[in-house]
Amino acid sequence: MTLHSEVDHQCQWCSAKFVPLETFPNCPKCGHKSPVVFKHFIELTLGSASYNVFMYRSFMPPAWISSSVGDYYWYTAFRYLAYCSKALGIAERDLLQQRGLSGIEAQKLTEQFVSNLKLGDHPYMTSAISNYLLDLLVYLDARVSKPHSSYPPTA
Numbered sequence: 001m002t003l004h005s006e007v008d009h010q011c012q013w014c015s016a017k018f019v020p021l022e023t024f025p026n027c028p029k030c031g032h033k034s035p036v037v038f039k040h041f042i043e044l045t046l047g048s049a050s051y052n053v054f055m056y057r058s059f060m061p062p063a064w065i066s067s068s069v070g071d072y073y074w075y076t077a078f079r080y081l082a083y084c085s086k087a088l089g090i091a092e093r094d095l096l097q098q099r100g101l102s103g104i105e106a107q108k109l110t111e112q113f114v115s116n117l118k119l120g121d122h123p124y125m126t127s128a129i130s131n132y133l134l135d136l137l138v139y140l141d142a143r144v145s146k147p148h149s150s151y152p153p154t155a
């Protein structure tokens with residue numbers, strides 16, 4: 001079993017599929033500002049990734065079908081987190097507890113990872129995906145830095 005995303009947003013103007021986030025509300029293709037942002041998308045991504053690590057000892061589940069653009073983001077996030085673990089020499093189960101992930105090294109890792117993504121007919125997605133992946137690390141840092149924070153958040 002895996003936890004999937006129900007977010008299947010499309011730009012009102014150009015129909016490009018993407019996930020509007022608080023840090024990236026504009027369509028990466030035409031620039032139109034989305035009237036909605038998915039506020040909990042980052043923490044839900046990490047919830048699904050944590051679940052995979054718990055169930056399968058790996059961010060990447062044994063099987064995954066992306067049936068929404070949100071699922072595509074999550075799948076990319078799993079691959080990215082596995083890539084970061086390997087590059088940093090940190091076990092996947094320990095990565096989510098690691099401090100300092102959003103620093104300069106993470107920026108480099110993200111650029112390297114995204115430059116190897118096969119975006120095919122959607123090269124404009126580079127900026128949206130890069131922003132999303134860095135958001136994941138920033139969120140993790142903020143969570144790990146709080147001494148009494150619990151995950152998932154109870155509030």
Ligand SMILES: [Zn+2]
Pocket residue numbers: 011012013014015016027028029030031032
């Ligand atoms: Zn658009």
